[in-house]
Amino acid sequence: MLRGTYIDPDAGRVAFQKYAENWLRNQPLEATSRETxxxxxxxxxxxxxGSKSLRQIDPSAIRGWLHGLSLASSNSQHSVFTNVSTVFSAAVDDGLVPKNPCKARSVRAPRLERRRAVPWDAVRVMAVREALPDSGAQSRRGDEGCTRGR
Structure with missing residues (x-):
C-alpha cells in the first residue's frame, strides 16, 4: 500500500491449479503446445x-518446489519453471498477487544447457537414406526437395 497500489487480499485466495487451468484455457496456443x-x-x-492459494506461494515455496523438482535435464526444469513464472506474471497482471515469486532475487531459474548440434557424417547420412522406404514422395538424391520457389 506504500507504493500507491492495493491488492485485495481475498483476490489471491484462488488455488494455483484452478488459476493455471483457467489461464491455460485462455491462451492462444496450438493444441500440442497446450497439451505439453x-x-x-x-x-x-x-x-x-496446485492446492496452495496464489498468495501462499512465496519465493521460499518456489525454491522448495525447485529443489524437489526431479526431471531428466535442466532444460526440462527450465521449461516447467518458465510455465509457472508465466502463470504468476498473468496473476500479477490480473491484480491477484503483487509480485511474481519466481522473479525474486533469491530464486534461481534452472539454467538452459546450450548444446551444439553435431552433424552426421556422410556415411551415416547415406545409411539412413538407404534405410528409408522407397516411395515416390522421397528421393534418394541429395539435391531434390531443396529448391525454392515451387
Whole structure:
C-alpha cells in the first residue's frame, strides 16, 4: 500500500491449479503446445503447488518446489519453471498477487544447457537414406526437395 497500489487480499485466495487451468484455457496456443504445458503442470507442479492459494506461494515455496523438482535435464526444469513464472506474471497482471515469486532475487531459474548440434557424417547420412522406404514422395538424391520457389 506504500507504493500507491492495493491488492485485495481475498483476490489471491484462488488455488494455483484452478488459476493455471483457467489461464491455460485462455491462451492462444496450438493444441500440442497446450497439451505439453498441461502435462508439465499436472506432473511437476500441481502435486506440490496446485492446492496452495496464489498468495501462499512465496519465493521460499518456489525454491522448495525447485529443489524437489526431479526431471531428466535442466532444460526440462527450465521449461516447467518458465510455465509457472508465466502463470504468476498473468496473476500479477490480473491484480491477484503483487509480485511474481519466481522473479525474486533469491530464486534461481534452472539454467538452459546450450548444446551444439553435431552433424552426421556422410556415411551415416547415406545409411539412413538407404534405410528409408522407397516411395515416390522421397528421393534418394541429395539435391531434390531443396529448391525454392515451387
Amino acid at each position: 504445458i498441461e502435462r508439465r503442470l499436472r506432473l511437476h507442479v500441481y502435486p506440490v503447488l
